[in-house]
Amino acid sequence: MSETSLVLLQQVINGLTLGSIYALIAIGYTMVYGIIGMINFAHGEVYMIGAYVGLLVITALGLLGITSVPVILLLTLAVCILVTSVFGWTLERVAYRPLRGNPRLVALISAIGMSIFLQNYVQIGQGARDVAMQPLVSGGWRFGPANGFQVYLSYMQVLIAVTTVLFMTLLTLFIARSRMGRACRACAQDLDMANLLGIDTDRVISLTFVLGAGLAAVAGVLVGLYYGLINPFIGFIAGIKAFTAAVLGGIGSIPGAMLGGLVLGLAESFTSAYLSTEYKDVVAFLLLVFVLLFRPTGLLGKPDVEKV
Amino acid sequence: MSALLEVADLGMRFGGLQAVDGVGFTVERAQVFAIIGPNGAGKTTVFNCISGFYRPTSGWAMLEAQPIHNLSSHRIARLGLVRTFQNVRLFKNMTVVENLLVAQHTRLVTNLWSGLIKLPRYRRSERQALEKASFWLDKVGLLPYANREAGNLAYGQQRRLEIARCMITQPSLLLLDEPAAGLNPQETRELNTLITELRAQHGVSVLLIEHDMSLVMGISEQILVMENGRPIALGTPAQIRSDPKVIKAYLGEE
Numbered sequence: 001m002s003e004t005s006l007v008l009l010q011q012v013i014n015g016l017t018l019g020s021i022y023a024l025i026a027i028g029y030t031m032v033y034g035i036i037g038m039i040n041f042a043h044g045e046v047y048m049i050g051a052y053v054g055l056l057v058i059t060a061l062g063l064l065g066i067t068s069v070p071v072i073l074l075l076t077l078a079v080c081i082l083v084t085s086v087f088g089w090t091l092e093r094v095a096y097r098p099l100r101g102n103p104r105l106v107a108l109i110s111a112i113g114m115s116i117f118l119q120n121y122v123q124i125g126q127g128a129r130d131v132a133m134q135p136l137v138s139g140g141w142r143f144g145p146a147n148g149f150q151v152y153l154s155y156m157q158v159l160i161a162v163t164t165v166l167f168m169t170l171l172t173l174f175i176a177r178s179r180m181g182r183a184c185r186a187c188a189q190d191l192d193m194a195n196l197l198g199i200d201t202d203r204v205i206s207l208t209f210v211l212g213a214g215l216a217a218v219a220g221v222l223v224g225l226y227y228g229l230i231n232p233f234i235g236f237i238a239g240i241k242a243f244t245a246a247v248l249g250g251i252g253s254i255p256g257a258m259l260g261g262l263v264l265g266l267a268e269s270f271t272s273a274y275l276s277t278e279y280k281d282v283v284a285f286l287l288l289v290f291v292l293l294f295r296p297t298g299l300l301g302k303p304d305v306e307k308v
Numbered sequence: 309m310s311a312l313l314e315v316a317d318l319g320m321r322f323g324g325l326q327a328v329d330g331v332g333f334t335v336e337r338a339q340v341f342a343i344i345g346p347n348g349a350g351k352t353t354v355f356n357c358i359s360g361f362y363r364p365t366s367g368w369a370m371l372e373a374q375p376i377h378n379l380s381s382h383r384i385a386r387l388g389l390v391r392t393f394q395n396v397r398l399f400k401n402m403t404v405v406e407n408l409l410v411a412q413h414t415r416l417v418t419n420l421w422s423g424l425i426k427l428p429r430y431r432r433s434e435r436q437a438l439e440k441a442s443f444w445l446d447k448v449g450l451l452p453y454a455n456r457e458a459g460n461l462a463y464g465q466q467r468r469l470e471i472a473r474c475m476i477t478q479p480s481l482l483l484l485d486e487p488a489a490g491l492n493p494q495e496t497r498e499l500n501t502l503i504t505e506l507r508a509q510h511g512v513s514v515l516l517i518e519h520d521m522s523l524v525m526g527i528s529e530q531i532l533v534m535e536n537g538r539p540i541a542l543g544t545p546a547q548i549r550s551d552p553k554v555i556k557a558y559l560g561e562e
Contacts, residue, residue: 179413179434182402186410189399196359198385198414198477302401 003149010151011273012266017157019265020164024219025242026257027171028212034188034252035208038104041111042091044239045118046213050084050220051230052122055133069136080221081214088213089206097202122232130231133224160222167218168258171211175254180207188252244288250301259299310373312337312513313481319366320353327353328537335481338507340514342524345534346557351517352394355483359391360384371481386414390474391483396466400459404450404469407458408441411473444472448502464495475506484516488523496523503527533557
């Protein structure tokens with residue numbers, strides 16, 4: 001393979017890795033929006049909490065003397081999903097449910113308030129500085145000529161891709177096949193009607209927050225392990241990016257969030273490689289502007305059919 | 309035995325507007341009861357108060373001697389009162405059969421774990437739900453369309469699917485808000501037959517709002533006439549037809 005195609009391949013790998021993370025977080029935005037039409041701006045913070053819980057669990061497991069990497073990973077993911085889901089559930093219960101029925105702006109302001117609160121809460125508990133997360137999975141494969149450009153695919157990148165695909169598949173099956181998933185889809189189409197048919201819509205709403213938080217926790221743990229550093233402010237930019245991914249793919253659509261995440265990840269990685277790292281956010285948001293101009297419902301979003 | 313639905317002195321005020329005032333009536337078991345009146349008379353507001361969409365500002369409503377006027381809609385639905393709206397509100401992106409499955413949600417085991425690992429109990433209840441769905445699809449003549457998207461059905465079929473979706477929750481009282489609106493004469497006659505059957509074979513009571521007088525007069529046992537938020541007459545179709553106040557409300561005074 002020529003050097004240019006190797007460089008291209010490297011960017012695709014990096015882009016898909018980053019995109020997977022965005023996609024995992026974006027699901028939380030899109031599901032909540034799909035059901036209650038609200039942007040949960042504290043979702044980025046939920047992801048940040050997921051990363052911190054991951055750090056604490058890994059440290060604790062280290063102290064307990066557990067050294068097997070697969071065991072640590074599984075336990076960390078499980079505990080993280082559990083704890084972060086509780087945060088997601090509580091967030092909805094405390095900050096959004098009491099405001100339901102009010103204009104959307106009210107809940108939005110509450111979300112921004114919760115975002116600031118959670119950031120400070122973690123700062124007080126864990127400090128405002130960067131904390132290092134020990135790399136659990138290191139190493140990788142190299143391809144390419146010994147004296148030219150070599151493509152590097154780390155084990156961690158593979159882990160991120162596999163984990164993301166696994167959780168996305170589980171979520172898709174859950175929504176398409178299970179009874180609760182069916183109730184979720186019904187609620188997304190007509191919340192009042194679902195309620196009238198006896199579906200406990202409050203429970204369904206809680207469930208979307210729990211699922212969204214669980215996936216954000218997975219993203220948090222993966223990012224912590226991938227970059228090795230976390231701080232209480234990582235939620236903000238990741239949240240904005242994932243939100244962009246959700247809008248890009250068509251907010252309210254789960255496959256849209258997945259696609260939007262990947263497109264955004266690829267766009268950023270290509271810009272970093274071929275243009276300049278400083279421009280990656282510019283390109284990401286320009287992409288958003290153009291999609292909104294020419295396809296306001298996003299890539300996979302359905303046009304808002306007549307609401308009589 | 310007490311009446312199925314008892315409504316007394318029901319009132320609904322929106323700010324300065326008294327939309328409904330002093331409405332009271334009783335629906336017996338297996339009865340068809342109609343509310344009629346000119347547009348803006350407050351008929352749908354009464355429905356909204358009874359079905360938990362609004363919280364009435366005065367009066368009360370009881371379903372089988374249990375107060376329902378301050379319950380939320382899903383609790384009322386579980387007690388056996390379901391409704392349709394003036395406009396069709398199906399889950400349009402779901403298939404016809406899925407619309408009927410989702411309506412059985414509360415009556416099925418929804419335990420997350422048993423669903424994920426598909427326990428035998430879950431499978432069995434899912435199969436029963438499907439059987440029930442096909443029974444009702446057959447009843448309203450939609451069995452051949454089971455796997456179509458609900459939004460792609462013809463208007464009259466969507467109306468029938470809505471009624472099936474209500475009936476599958478095994479209600480004791482069905483509230484239909486203008487079920488014949490937009491139907492052609494043939495479809496209206498089919499609706500008439502369907503309502504009569506539901507009542508005769510499934511013992512359900514029907515409370516309906518309707519403008520189509522041939523339908524109302526043909527199937528109702530009791531009729532409540534409303535005007536400007538207040539009840540002006542209550543009686544059998546024959547009584548209503550000859551009531552001077554009703555004639556005045558509909559035709560105006562000379």
